[in-house]
Amino acid sequence: MPHRTLSDSGVVSHRRSLLDSINSPINLRALPESLLPEVASELRGFLVECVSQTGGHLAAGLGVVELTIGLHYVFDTPHDRLIWDVGHQAYPHKILTGRRDRMISMRQKDGLSGFPKRCESEYDSFGVGHSSTSISAALGMALAAKQRGERRTVIAVIGDGALGAGMAFEALNHAGSMDIDLVVILNDNEMSISPPVGAISNHLSRLLSGKIYTSMREGSKNALAGMPQLRHLVGRWEEHVKGMLMPSTLFEELGFNYIGPIDGHDMASMIKTLRNIKEMPGQRLLHVVTRKGRGYEPAEGQPTTYHGVTPFNRQTGELRKGTAKGPTYTQIFGGWLCDAAAADKRLVGITPAMCEGSGLTAFSKRFPDRYFDVGIAEQHAVTLAAGMACEGLKPVVAIYSSFLQRAYDQLVHDVCLQNLDVTFAVDRGGLVGPDGATHAGSFDLSFCRPIPNLLILAPSDENECRRMLKTAYEYEGPAMVRYPRGGGPGVTIDSDAPALPIGRGEIVRTGQRIALLAFGSLVAPALTAAETLNATVANMRFVKPLDEALIRDLARDHDILVTLEENAIAGGAGSGVAEFLSSQGLVVRCLHLGLPDRYIDHAEHAEQLAMCGLDAPGIIASVQAELG
């Protein structure tokens, strides 16, 4: 379906005389430097207009308008490689690299991805979405260029939040030990999604507020203010003096030439500094100070709220409300966490930098001493919980399914092998809609199911989600409840409902010949499909341990068992059912429905389910095709 064009959507209203002339960085580089501030103004206004129509990530992109212009103006992209860490801030980059007129399709089916993607543009040097990969990838590209005798500069742009992840330091540690043409640009806006945490953030703040450096800098600027022809001496003098007086930065200790901090919104200074940086040899790190949400008052004032937004009213900043019928699964988790914490002082809540997204805001305010935001550090979050559990606390780790992928060994080796009492609230299980393949929780049932000692539950509705959280928390060992992004079928929640019997599913509809064994979010479409198929529906509830007695009965009484899950078919819950049947010598026809062996692109969640044949019509069609 052809996408709406900008004119259809009325987005062209903002003044864009210069921006209209920039169809690639080549046009940008043809402009006189004096016009770049106007480009920045038009780019910023256009970005707000587009995201107000499409939703998506806004505040981070607003903060890097000047940096984006400077990088494409000074460096020879795409020959010089540019990698954006996380990539949520890359909308200005997309606008300047030939995708201006497609921005209205952002994060929609067959539209632009919300993150840089190699197959989308030659200017997207590396696919991102998960944090803290940029320096590793950039170093890899720089070493490849060196190996092949190619002259090119590789630039990684990483935020202060992403810099706190272990992987970023693995890369800095490696890069700093060699002589390589690599530029790391630290985009320091003193924000993650939430305010930043950790000692790295404190170090950066000290660099920004360094008394000696700041006063000398102001002094030198004033002294030379009357002699503009000598102003360029300030930079050189600063470098010289700073090296003498400033305590060396962490980055210099790691072998990087540290430059900055510079004002990330001063276009002239940005261009001058980037030109200097371009000519410098070796690995260098430029510290750029920006403001998240810059230039759009609602986003500047509320950078957390405007980190990721639904479409909004550009004049007022008012965000469009969500369409969930009742509380989202995330909100149910947040409410349960507070209630459980009030009843049990041993409970502690841990999040790797996703406080708001995981529903911990209320908990963090009510129980600040029992709340731990560890920054973007999923591996650390899980093993921190293991250590706490060893000492009698009952940690609850709130973590997105796709980010849990980062902490797999910690889950296996530190928690489950030692059979420690840690509860995992795994949010965004299954497809996640507009964030697309990088953020889909497609694999957690497959990679968690083989782990001994781990209990795995998947709720079919909001009430069951709360009951499962209670069940998992009371279970004295590792347990995970995986639930989808957004809301459920809208059932009433009984906060006093008891825990569930471990390993027990339930027949929720009786039919003939066909049995649908549904896990979690697929119970609802299974029930709809069952009306047409006249099928039995079992809400399996537990992925591990499976309800073996129930499976045995269903196999005895039906001609075909159809397993359904919003997880990869490969190794998923359905595989578990097949393994059990085989181990018991039970011979019955089986059909396994779930996510296919490919990545599912961004679209609305309902569109994604339909693409995978996991909505009711798709289930019906698959079963009817199987039965012939």
Ligand SMILES: Cc1ncc(C[n+]2csc(CCOP(=O)(O)OP(=O)(O)O)c2C)c(N)n1
């Ligand atoms: C591995 C991983 N964990 C968590 C996230 C969620 N996330 C996306 S952006 C972000 C904050 C990034 O902060 P920073 O690097 O400072 O970028 P800024 O938004 O400030 O520009 C987080 C936690 C992620 N994308 N990847």
Ligand SMILES: CC(=O)[C@@H](O)[C@H](O)COP(=O)(O)O
């Ligand atoms: C860029 C990033 O990783 C986060 O902002 C993520 O997009 C949040 O996802 P939700 O919108 O599902 O909370």
Ligand SMILES: [Mg+2]
């Ligand atoms: Mg930041």
